[in-house]
Amino acid sequence: MVGVKKIKNAPWSAKIGILMVSITLLTALFAPVIAPFDEAEKVGDIWLAPGGKTILGTDQLGRDLFTRMVYGARNTIAIALLITFLAFLVGVVTGLMAATVGGWLDMIFSRIVDVFMAFPALILTLMILSILGTSIPVLIIVIALLDATKVFRLARALAMDITVMEFVEVARLRGEGLRWIIIKEILPNALPALIAEFGLRFCFIFLFISALSFLGLGIQPPAADWGSMVRENAGAISFGIFVPLYPAAAIAFLTVGINLVVDWFLHISAQIRAQ
Amino acid sequence: MNSIFGIVVKRLAAGLVTILVVSALIFVGIEALPGDPATAILGQQATEENLAALRKELKLDLPPHIRYFSWLNGFIHGDLGRSLSNQRPVSEMIGWRFSNTLFLALSAACIAVPLALSLGLLAALYKDTMLDKSLSIASLSAISFPEFFVGYILIAIFSVKLHMFPSVASINDGMSFLQKLNVIVLPCITLMLVVLAHMMRMTRASVIGILTSPYIEMARLKGVEMRAIITKHALPNALAPIVNVVIMDLAWLIVGVVVVEVVFVYPGLGQLLVDSVSKRDLPVVQASGLIFACTYILLNLTADILSILANPKLRIPK
Numbered sequence: 001m002v003g004v005k006k007i008k009n010a011p012w013s014a015k016i017g018i019l020m021v022s023i024t025l026l027t028a029l030f031a032p033v034i035a036p037f038d039e040a041e042k043v044g045d046i047w048l049a050p051g052g053k054t055i056l057g058t059d060q061l062g063r064d065l066f067t068r069m070v071y072g073a074r075n076t077i078a079i080a081l082l083i084t085f086l087a088f089l090v091g092v093v094t095g096l097m098a099a100t101v102g103g104w105l106d107m108i109f110s111r112i113v114d115v116f117m118a119f120p121a122l123i124l125t126l127m128i129l130s131i132l133g134t135s136i137p138v139l140i141i142v143i144a145l146l147d148a149t150k151v152f153r154l155a156r157a158l159a160m161d162i163t164v165m166e167f168v169e170v171a172r173l174r175g176e177g178l179r180w181i182i183i184k185e186i187l188p189n190a191l192p193a194l195i196a197e198f199g200l201r202f203c204f205i206f207l208f209i210s211a212l213s214f215l216g217l218g219i220q221p222p223a224a225d226w227g228s229m230v231r232e233n234a235g236a237i238s239f240g241i242f243v244p245l246y247p248a249a250a251i252a253f254l255t256v257g258i259n260l261v262v263d264w265f266l267h268i269s270a271q272i273r274a275q
Numbered sequence: 276m277n278s279i280f281g282i283v284v285k286r287l288a289a290g291l292v293t294i295l296v297v298s299a300l301i302f303v304g305i306e307a308l309p310g311d312p313a314t315a316i317l318g319q320q321a322t323e324e325n326l327a328a329l330r331k332e333l334k335l336d337l338p339p340h341i342r343y344f345s346w347l348n349g350f351i352h353g354d355l356g357r358s359l360s361n362q363r364p365v366s367e368m369i370g371w372r373f374s375n376t377l378f379l380a381l382s383a384a385c386i387a388v389p390l391a392l393s394l395g396l397l398a399a400l401y402k403d404t405m406l407d408k409s410l411s412i413a414s415l416s417a418i419s420f421p422e423f424f425v426g427y428i429l430i431a432i433f434s435v436k437l438h439m440f441p442s443v444a445s446i447n448d449g450m451s452f453l454q455k456l457n458v459i460v461l462p463c464i465t466l467m468l469v470v471l472a473h474m475m476r477m478t479r480a481s482v483i484g485i486l487t488s489p490y491i492e493m494a495r496l497k498g499v500e501m502r503a504i505i506t507k508h509a510l511p512n513a514l515a516p517i518v519n520v521v522i523m524d525l526a527w528l529i530v531g532v533v534v535v536e537v538v539f540v541y542p543g544l545g546q547l548l549v550d551s552v553s554k555r556d557l558p559v560v561q562a563s564g565l566i567f568a569c570t571y572i573l574l575n576l577t578a579d580i581l582s583i584l585a586n587p588k589l590r591i592p593k
Binding site (some may be wrong): 013115118119120121122123124126127128129130131133203207210211214215216217227230234237238240242244245248249251252255256258259260263 | 293296297300301304412415416418419420421422423424427428430431434435436442526527529530533534537538548549551552553555557560561564567568571572575
């Protein structure tokens with residue numbers, strides 16, 4: 001298989017990245033199998049040191065920290081993935097439409113996106129959350145729409161370059177419909193850049209949700225989530241107990257891993273374009 | 276020169292329009308909220324007369340577009356209304372905190388900008404050496420770290436283990452400048468690291484882009500000294516993109532400050548915004564959000580105008 005061969009020839013940084021991402025994803029996928037306790041089960045005193053029946057000790061309510069970490073992976077990654085998919089669905093569809101149809105449709109979409117881009121995303125999200133209140137559906141829709149504006153920009157720019165190519169012209173003259181042109185001619189050519197962007201976008205969204213949870217405005221307790229775990233256990237650090245560092249390190253572990261893979265992917269697509 | 280002037284004026288006008296649109300969006304967004312601020316302030320047991328009096332005082336009886344302009348007018352003159360949670364004037368709560376936030380952000384910028392530019396330049400000049408590669412890996416990981424991870428690592432090392440700096444950055448006006456600096460060392464380093472990596476990578480990329488361009492090769496083949504190539508040929512052309520990146524990153528710093536302030540319990544505007552969002556204290560959210568947005572837009576505007584002015588190609592009239 002080509003894929004396996006490519007991974008074998010990948011630089012060591014990319015291999016480490018793939019390993020880091022797979023470890024986290026597998027943990028998230030098999031959380032109930034891996035976790036020794038229940039998500040909300042109290043197993044002892046608060047902030048117990050590692051050792052005994054716990055691997056990493058306990059949290060601020062006496063729940064097993066390792067179990068919370070494992071379930072946290074599942075909750076945070078699931079939500080971040082869902083948001084990224086939604087953002088891409090909206091962003092790619094509108095972006096490709098804007099570029100191929102052009103005219104007033106392009107004008108309207110682009111101006112709306114300009115207004116949103118003029119605003120720092122975190123500030124805008126905070127303001128919307130103060131109006132609508134924090135809940136998972138609100139979070140998902142707000143962040144997905146905000147990130148869709150960035151996907152829109154990329155998809156539109158990519159499609160703009162592709163629509164002027166001869167093969168699109170040919171398809172148009174042949175009398176193919178708009179849907180056919182977008183799906184069969186433009187999308188396949190824009191795909192490699194979009195996939196790299198998917199990784200980066202997921203990274204941003206993941207960090208964004210973690211930051212919101214850390215501020216107490218993201219995923220709400222009792223659901224385990226890495227950002228909230230940092231917040232809930234922040235007080236421990238002044239006693240020399242480093243509990244908040246574990247979930248924070250887990251976030252960094254996943255995002256560094258994704259960045260290493262995406263970096264390699266961008267290199268490959270740059271090489272392909274150069275040929 | 277006329278053409279440059281025209282471009283700058285156009286860009287300024289666009290910036291002003293953006294600020295107006297954003298302020299209108301903030302106003303409409305909060306207007307669209309179900310519920311009545313008067314009831315929110317006085318509680319469910321308030322009498323109908325009291326509610327009516329308060330509505331009049333808050334100008335809620337006027338039509339929305341008039342209220343928008345009076346809100347905007349108040350904003351320009353420093354009158355931001357009263358907080359819903361403690362009835363204090365919002366401008367009083369915000370003024371001191373905003374200056375704290377600016378103090379923290381400016382201190383971080385003063386270190387981050389020169390450091391990022393020199394590291395980026397070094398990485399570009401010694402491209403593909405060990406130095407470049409290690410800087411690249413280090414900055415890639417720094418970009419992926421959440422701000423609070425960096426913050427708590429610094430607290431764990433420098434505050435809990437070494438007792439060098441306080442973990443809580445409580446600042447007040449009675450402190451001397453040096454005491455203030457001592458308190459903000461850790462939040463400042465955290466904030467600096469957040470933008471340093473990105474700024475460095477962008478500087479590296481734009482310098483490399485320019486060093487490989489044909490006119491630099493020409494200068495090299497002509498036998499121009501390396502130093503002269505960098506100062507006379509490369510820098511004037513690299514300036515526009517680099518200035519752009521620096522100011523964009525400063526705009527990003529204004530946002531990063533929110534999380535850092537919460538980590539270090541620093542009494543700044545970001546902390547106030549987060550608190551007010553969870554309390555749903557809308558006048559405070561409205562005002563601090565608009566201040567953040569304006570700062571961000573103004574910085575972006577400055578970046579655009581500076582890069583127009585710094586672009587050598589635009590200096591020659593067509």
